[in-house]
Amino acid sequence: MKQTILVRRPSDLTVAWAQQIVDKHDANTKVARVDVVDVDIGTTTRVCVAVEHNGPSTLPSRWFVKLPSLSWRARMITTLPRLLQTEVRFYNELAEAVPLSKPVCLAAQSRFGRGSTLVLADVAEFAGxxxxxxxxxxxxxxxxxxxxxxxxxxxxxxxxxxxxxxxxxxxxxxxxxxxxxxxxxxxxxxxxxxxxxxxxxxxxxxxxxxxxxxxxxxxxxxxxxxxxxxxxxxxxxxxxxxxxxxxxxxxxxxxxxxxxxxxxxxxxxxxxxxxxxxxxxxxxxxxxxxxxxxxxxxxxxxxxxxxxxxxxxxxxxxxxxxxxxxxxxxxxxxxxxxxxxxxxxxxxxxxxxxxxxx
CATH class of the missing domain: 3.90.1200 (Aminoglycoside 3'-phosphotransferase; Chain: A, domain 2)
Known part of the structure; x- marks a missing residue:
């Protein structure tokens, strides 16, 4: 079964979850700690996390995670048109062809009935x-x-x-x-x-x-x-x-x-x-x-x-x-x-x- 990074709430952003994402980029890097820095609820739930790891400086330590909105009103409007799923597919399939600056995508996954999770490098990590x-x-x-x-x-x-x-x-x-x-x-x-x-x-x-x-x-x-x-x-x-x-x-x-x-x-x-x-x-x-x-x-x-x-x-x-x-x-x-x-x-x-x- 394909490994999943899908989560539903900020409390699900654990060390084990972060390790799965890090393993995709550098199998020798180990995650020691994950701290939720900020949570903003709008059309999606946007979570800024600090990830402590022993990897190279090119591997970001501040992540921006997008989850389905915890606001029922926003979720009502965004679930049927699958807006977060659209963004996940954009980063997985189209982003490289678009000649505009975008955040670095660390992981992006959707599954029908299971939701979507998008993990980007916080733009502040690269002086954005x-x-x-x-x-x-x-x-x-x-x-x-x-x-x-x-x-x-x-x-x-x-x-x-x-x-x-x-x-x-x-x-x-x-x-x-x-x-x-x-x-x-x-x-x-x-x-x-x-x-x-x-x-x-x-x-x-x-x-x-x-x-x-x-x-x-x-x-x-x-x-x-x-x-x-x-x-x-x-x-x-x-x-x-x-x-x-x-x-x-x-x-x-x-x-x-x-x-x-x-x-x-x-x-x-x-x-x-x-x-x-x-x-x-x-x-x-x-x-x-x-x-x-x-x-x-x-x-x-x-x-x-x-x-x-x-x-x-x-x-x-x-x-x-x-x-x-x-x-x-x-x-x-x-x-x-x-x-x-x-x-x-x-x-x-x-x-x-x-x-x-x-």
């Missing part, structure tokens, strides 16, 4: 600095992220959906996730709008509920474009940096899928910049995105159409943050409200709902 979800990026940092996204999107442009190695990203699990999102869209949107209060202008309430009622048609429109591999959850809390913030890496690949590249750009700019900064610079950042695509061989991008598609995809960023609030327990409340404020401002200023043919 993780962001908070409500961090505000500078123009220079935003430009760097946009360039990295464009390079990755170009790598898979109009071919990922044809490659059998990537088809599972648009398979039954993604269809189930979309169906679940559509079925719950109206009640979750109404609850989220109510909980957000003054963070969302009343002007947006009716268009947002109309969008929720016609979500299936909106998703069809948003997916009708040249396809690539997208992160689909590119907010500041899913980024990490080197110490001087001149290099960026990407965390949390639970929602990775086949989609339109500018969807990542819209989600990122709507969540990562203050509304004033975004308003001043989003046009030049979209030009940078198109120029970087062209530098990587994608020369058939229509800039005016890109702007329209960018506006349209802002609606999903808004929905994602409102639904996160409605479900509860998936993001720190202050972070969630700040990202709602930012995405709502983007949607209102650019009249994003009006772009959708619904």
């Amino acid at each position: 600095v993780p962001s908070s979800a409500n961090d505000t990026l500078t123009l220079e940092q935003a430009g760097l992220v946009i360039e990295q996204l464009a390079c990755s999107h170009a790598r898979f442009w109009n071919n990922a959906h044809r490659d059998p190695n990537y088809r599972w990203l648009a398979g039954p699990i993604r269809l189930l996730e979309d169906a679940l999102g559509t079925a719950l869209a109206v009640p979750l949107m109404k609850r989220g709008l109510r909980l957000a209060g003054t963070h969302i202008s009343s002007v947006l309430h009716n268009p947002a509920i109309h969008y929720a009622r016609h979500r299936r048609a909106a998703m069809r429109f948003l997916s009708d474009a040249p396809k690539t591999l997208v992160h689909h959850d590119c907010h500041p809390g899913n980024l990490f940096w080197n110490k001087n913030r001149s290099m960026v890496g990407f965390l949390d690949w639970q929602l990775v899928r086949i989609g339109e590249g500018v969807s990542d750009v819209a989600y990122f700019l709507a969540t990562a910049l203050n509304p004033e900064m975004r308003k001043l610079h989003e046009a030049e950042l979209l030009v940078k995105y198109a120029r970087t695509l062209a530098d990587n061989g994608i020369t058939d991008v229509d800039n005016s159409l890109l702007v329209q598609r960018y506006r349209a995809h802002l609606t999903y960023a808004f929905e994602a943050m409102v639904v996160t609030l409605a479900v509860g327990g998936m993001m720190r409340l202050d972070c969630n409200l700040e990202l709602i404020r930012r995405t709502a401002a983007a949607v209102e200023e650019l009249d994003a709902f009006s772009v959708l043919p619904i």
